[in-house]
Amino acid sequence: MPYSIMLDAGHGGRDPGAVYNGRQEKDDTLKLTLAIGQILQNNGLDVEYTRTTDVYESPYEKAMEANKAGVNFFVSIHRNSYPTANAVSGVESLVYDKSGIKYEMAQNINEQLESIGFVNLGVKARPNLIVLRRTKMPAVLVEVGFINSDTDNQLFDDNFQDIAEAIASGILDTLESSSGGTVPGSGGTAGGAGGRYRVQVGAFRNQVYANNLLRELQEQEYPARIEDSNGFYRVVVGSYPTLQEAAQMEQRLKWAGYPTIVIH
Numbered sequence: 510m511p512y513s514i515m516l517d518a519g520h521g522g523r524d525p526g527a528v529y530n531g532r533q534e535k536d537d538t539l540k541l542t543l544a545i546g547q548i549l550q551n552n553g554l555d556v557e558y559t560r561t562t563d564v565y566e567s568p569y570e571k572a573m574e575a576n577k578a579g580v581n582f583f584v585s586i587h588r589n590s591y592p593t594a595n596a597v598s599g600v601e602s603l604v605y606d607k608s609g610i611k612y613e614m615a616q617n618i619n620e621q622l623e624s625i626g627f628v629n630l631g632v633k634a635r636p637n638l639i640v641l642r643r644t645k646m647p648a649v650l651v652e653v654g655f656i657n658s659d660t661d662n663q664l665f666d667d668n669f670q671d672i673a674e675a676i677a678s679g680i681l682d683t684l685e686s687s688s689g690g691t692v693p694g695s696g697g698t699a700g701g702a703g704g705r706y707r708v709q710v711g712a713f714r715n716q717v718y719a720n721n722l723l724r725e726l727q728e729q730e731y732p733a734r735i736e737d738s739n740g741f742y743r744v745v746v747g748s749y750p751t752l753q754e755a756a757q758m759e760q761r762l763k764w765a766g767y768p769t770i771v772i773h
Contacts, residue, residue, distance in 0.1 A: 512684055512768075513555040513580040517640065518542035519587035519650075522565025527590035529657040534588045535563065537665065541653065542586045544673035545680075552681055555580075572643035581768065582614070583644045584680065588665075589652035598658040599628030603635040603650040608725070609766040610683060610711075611647035618651055618679030625668050625675055627654055627661065647766045651676060684768070686713060706755035707736075707745040708762060709770045716742045729765070745772070 518539040520526035526534025539560070546556040557578055559571045566574070575583045591597040600622045602615035615632040623629040635641060641648050653672065654661030665672065710726065710733070713719045719735050719742035726733035726746065736743045746762065749755040752771065759769045 511553050511555050512582065513557065513578070514549060514582040514584060514680070515557045515559060515575045515578060515580045516542045516546050516549075517559040517571050517575075517583065517585035519585055520565075521560050521563055524565050527588055527656045529590070529594065529662075532656060532662070534590075534656050537588050537653075537656065538586045539563065541669070541673060541676075544670065545584075545586070545677050548673060548677035549680065552677070554681075554684075568639035569643060572640050575648075576643075576645045581646055581763075582680070583640065583646055583648040584614075584676075585640050585648070585650040586676075587650060587652050588654060588656040590657050591655055594657040595659055598655055598660045599630040600654055601630035601652050602632050603638060603641065603652070604632060605636050605638075605641040605648065605766075606634050607632065609647060610768050611649055611766055613686070614647065614680060614683040615649045615651075617683050618649065618676050621675035621679040621682075622653070622672065625671050626664050645764060647768070686711070686718075706749040706752055706771055706773050707747055708755055708759045709743055709745050709772050710762060710767050711744040712741040713744075714741060718742075719744050731762070743772075 520535035520538065524535065542558065543561065546558060550556050557580060559566055559574055589601065600619055602619050604611045604615050612632060619629050619632060638650065641650060654665055656662065711719065711722045722744045723733050723735055726744065731746050733744060733746045736745055747755065747758050755771045759771055762769045
């Protein structure tokens with residue numbers, strides 16, 4: 510089955526978010542979130558939304574909604590703000606901590622937005638944010654420019670569709686690199702391990718990236734190794750005689766924030 514993602518348009522309803530010269534964050538985020546979702550759907554992802562209209566849900570409600578839906582990823586779209594107007598500009602993404610696929614996705618999104626003209630302010634850890642702390646899947650919060658920056662607002666308005674494409678590309682590029690271009694459920698498999706079940710956590714053309722992920726997993730005492738298959742260095746965990754055993758390990762890895770696919 511395809512990857513699933515929940516997109517969250519920040520704020521909404523009685524909560525306008527940041528406001529600047531009559532411009533409300535909740536309006537920008539909803540419009541952009543719907544555009545991103547359409548692109549992702551066109552690329553085969555199952556997309557769900559915390560809201561598609563101007564309604565309010567608390568951050569906790571949004572996190573619980575994502576958990577109940579059982580999606581693979583959660584991405585929240587926001588606009589930033591600064592106490593002094595036109596003092597700061599740029600994009601930044603927030604994650605619970607700088608590890609795993611969520612960090613990679615945040616970096617990829619920022620780099621795509623930088624190519625449009627935004628200043629890249631980097632990825633920051635924000636473990637206190639509810640939508641990052643209480644979600645059970647990899648989660649990223651993207652601050653798409655400062656709403657009280659005339660420079661960022663002009664970029665936002667003049668390049669709206671390009672921005673939607675950039676964020677979608679950052680997400681899709683991350684998923685492609687983690688699965689070696691194989692979408693779960695598409696029938697792709699990797700050889701090795703005598704036909705036993707393994708949990709694939711990533712697949713890379715560059716062995717350096719595979720080694721980095723391998724080291725990260727082994728430091729957490731996962732039985733991880735690299736399999737060289739069809740031009741990809743696949744990072745896999747375990748070797749199980751039954752699908753049920755592999756599924757148990759897959760669930761552990763998902764809860765730890767890794768994208769997974771069981772291969773045989």
